[in-house]
Amino acid sequence: MAGLYDRDSEVKAFDEMKIGVKGLVDAGITHIPRIFHHSPHVTVENPIKPSSTVVIPTIDLGGGMFESTVTRENVVAEVRDAAEKFGFFQVIKHGIPLDVMEKMKEGTRGFHEKDTEVKRGFYSRDITKKVKYNTNFDLYSSQAANWRDTLTTVMAPDVPRAEDLPKICGNIMLEYSKQMMKLGELIFGLLSEALGLEPNHLRELDCAKSLSLLSHYYPPCPEPDRTFGISSHTDISFITVLLQDHIGGLQVLHDGCWIDVPPNPKALIVNLGDLLQLISNDKFVSVEHRVLANRSEEPRISIASFFMHTIPNEQVYGPIKELVSTQNPPKYINTTTTELARHYLARGLDGASPLLHFRI
Ligand code: OGA
Ligand code: NI
DSSP states (O other), rough: OOSSSSHHHHHHHHHTTHHHHHHHHHTTTSSOOGGGGOOOOHHSSSOOOOTOOOOOOOOGGGGOOOOSSSSSHHHHHHHHHHHHHEEEEEEEOOOOOOHHHHHHHHHHHHTTTTTTTHTTTTOOOTOOSSSEEOOTTTTTTTSSSSSEEEEEEOOOOOOOOOGGSSSTTTTHHHHHHHHHHHHHHHHHHHHHTEEEEEOOOOHHTTTTTTEEEEEEOOOOOOOOSSHHHHHHHHOOOSSEEEEEEOOOOOOEEETTTEEOOOOTTTTTTEEEHHHHHTTTHHHHHSOOOEEEOOSSOEEEEEEEEEESOOSOOOOEOOOGGGGGGGGSOOOOOEEEHHHHHHHHHHHHHTOGGGGGGGBB
C-alpha cells in the first residue's frame, strides 16, 4: 500500500528505464509493481450497471450532409439531449472513412510495438514538446500509476512535418487529423446550436482550432483487478473524440453507476471536457470516465483527439456572456488553458476536478 515504501524512488526508477508499461510486460513480469496498485476501495466504489440497461446515445451525423432523413434540427436536439443527460455520446456516419480509422489504430500499435530504442528517442515529460512518448503523464502526481503508455502529438493549428512524427504512424496521423479537424468543426457547430448560440460561436472562440492526439496502448495486464488502464477522470479539453478498438473496458459514470461503452468499429465517441463545462457555465458538464486494466491477451489501442490549446496558451476563457444572466450568474472566473492544466497536472488524473479551483 502507498506510504509503506519509498514510492517516489520506485516511480523514478521506472520512469528512468524509459520502457513504459509495455517494457514491463515484455520483460515477463507476472505481478505488477506496487506503484500501480490502486487502493481497493477505488475499484469497488461505484456499482457497475449491466451494459444492457443503459446505453450512451448514438447519433447519426449523416456524413455532415443534413437533409430530409437526418435534419440538422433533429441532430442538434439529439446532441443537446445527450450532452445534458450523459456528457458522452457516440457518432456514426461522422465522415471519417473506416480505413483511415483502421490505419490509425494500426499505426498506433506499430509505434508502441517498435523496439525500445526507437521509442526511447521520443521519451519525454516536457509539456512544451509537440511530439512525445511516455507512460502515465501524471506519474509523479497521481496516487497510483495506470497500465497504459501514450504517444502525444500536437497536430493543429501548426501542422507538424511528417519527418517530425514517428515514421511508422506519421502519415496516417496527418491524414486522420485532417479529417478530425473537419469533424471537429461540425461537432462544435452542433454544440453551439445545442447551447442556443449561433452555429459559429464555439468556432469563433477557437474551440475547434487546436488538436492533440493521445495515441494510447494498454498492454495485457497480469493483475487487472489491482489497477486501471486509466483511472476515473474528466478531460480538460473542450471536447475529446475517442476512437477505441475492439477490446473494450471504457466506462462512463452515469447517475452514480459505471456503464460500459462497448466497442463499435464504425463509431467515434464524443465526450465533453472541463473547458466546455466552464464556458457553458455548467449547461453542459464534463463526465467522469475510466478504462479498466486490460484483461485480454492482446493490447488495447485507443486514440483520443483532444480539442484544446497547446500549453502554454494565454487565451482567456470564462462563461459565455449569452449563457449568463442575473438569474443565472457566472459560476466561474476567467482563466486560461495554461492555468487549468497547471491544476490538472499538479493533482493527477485521480485528484479532484481542476474546475473547483475556478468556481465562484
Ligand atoms: C483519455 C481517455 C479513454 C480510452 O485519453 O482521456 O479517457 O479509451 N481515454 O483510451
Ligand atoms: Ni479521458
